[in-house]
Amino acid sequence: MSSFSVTEPSRRAKWFAGTLVILYALITMVPLAWIMLTGFKSPSDAISYPPKVFFEPTLEGYVNLFTTRTRQTPEFLAANPPENWYEEIVREYDMVIVGPSKFGERFLNSVIIGFGSTFLSIFLGTLSAYAFSRFKIPLADDLLFFILSTRMMPPIAVAIPIFLMYRQLGLSDTHLGMILLYTGVNISLAVWLLKGFIDEIPLEYEEAALIDGYTRFQAFYKVVLPQAATGIASTAIFCLIFAWNEYAFAVLLTSGTAQTAPPFIPTIIGVGGLDWPAVAAGATIFLLPVMIFTILLRKHLLRGITFGAVRK
């Protein structure tokens, strides 16, 4: 005997929902798992047909990702026995490691540009969203529409003008240039999302803080910001994901100093073509920061907006 409940789903409904979720998760995670597995395959296993699900794992991909190597004569190899495990892996191909690859640098560029532009988007976005939400701004609606309209065409449609502009301004292939560009693309999203979140925070809190002896900015900082944390966290994740994954502009505008990981990873050349395990290893490592960032902010995402302390 089970009693009927309006709010509790039945056991069968739960099973059904659970199965759907698991199926969906499997489908979406297969490519991800495949990339992660490929990172541990040997180059021949990586391109074998039919694809190998079971294989002997190797760290070759990761070693190749982080190093540059060169072929050596048998005499040289015999005279210099391998000193550590990654040297050994390379020796199988009669090669020696001559130095680190550019992956570390490119990855660091991604971190600087991705997080830099996310910070700038959130900083500017929060301030302008607050202003739009709280102050009587002349033509506020038109301004907001103007900000939104910057998203109405794909950014890449203006790639050529931006390319020319950046060359003129000396912003091509610079960190600052890429941070500004990604901020410019993200800012409209940030303003609109954050305005929604700040609109939800009742004005009474700030008024109470003003009377309690705080200035407008202190009230914003001490009362509005903590309550907007949920909104800021989710907006930051969206901004970071865009800036982190952006490919087209990165290919067009960066080539060396400021090149990010996305245009770099697919260019990793191995013996006789693309080094797929190294590419997969790079992609795996590249996935981590956004994942960690999301997990760190998860608390704020799940906490939800605090209702209740002001009666509506």
Added chain:
Amino acid sequence: MAEVVLNNLTKSFGKDVGVDGISMTIPDGAFVVLLGPTGAGKTTTLRLISGLEKADAGEIWIGGRNVGSEMPAQRDVAMVFQQYSLYPHLTVRDNLAFPLKSPILRSPPEEIERKIKEVAEVLQISHKLDNKATALSGGEMQRVSIGRALVRSPSIYLMDEPLSSLDAKLRTDLRVELKRIHAGLGATLLYVTHDQIEAMTMATHVGVLNDGKLVQFGTPREIYENPNSLYVASRLGLPRINILPVDVFGNAPHGTTQIGMRPEHIQQGSGLDAEVQRVEHLGDQNRLHLMLKGHAITTIADPATDYKPGAQIKIAPKKPLCFDADGNRIL
């Protein structure tokens, strides 16, 4: 604590007049209650004094200082909002400490601790100090909200219907508590309500507002016994004052068009015949609803009386209030 003087204070919102030339002196240590229906300008008056709104015209003096151009923080006022605006991301303790930690006060930690303890005891929220503000019941939230004002010693406490969202029992308790705090601290309070019991029980002075204008200002007793207009007379008193055309009883000063009789100012046993429509037994009194020449009249009777609907009873006015065609009092 300080005297607060309003001088010809005016504020409109577009075409709507919020406050229309209010002049009023709130004496040091007074408990002034502003009474009036929704939209009479009570809350706007509070917001103007606190600095949350800027006056179109007129002056506000707090303790001899013209505060017209000062920020809310500089005015040294504490305010309790109608909606209990507790900071939801803070605990009860941090909510109470918030005004004390402000850059204006910068109280030392020991003093903050002491004051929080004091106020928490008065408001009976000591056991909830470490709760999140959102984890309280409505009554507790409003008590914390009042507490946040009480931890300070401002020039004036502004309270905007602080008890309206509470249940009857808590409202009575807090009414007594507020009155006690007022007496104990010698605080100056400006209190907005539309509940006349609150006005009558707590106020040293009552200001009656209508359409943004201050209609009458005086002690609760003065306002009740000596209203200067029909409007003021009908704001106070429960059941409401009975208004009748002058010709029902006759015998009134020249110019009178209507007379007002408070329910307790109706003499029974002589005068005109009225029919009992309904009787309410309240325990300490009986409330009689009568019909006299087509006019509904409410009066009170001794709880021992046993009138039945349909009974005839003779009534006559005792100390009627006389009003002219514009609703002004005729003495």
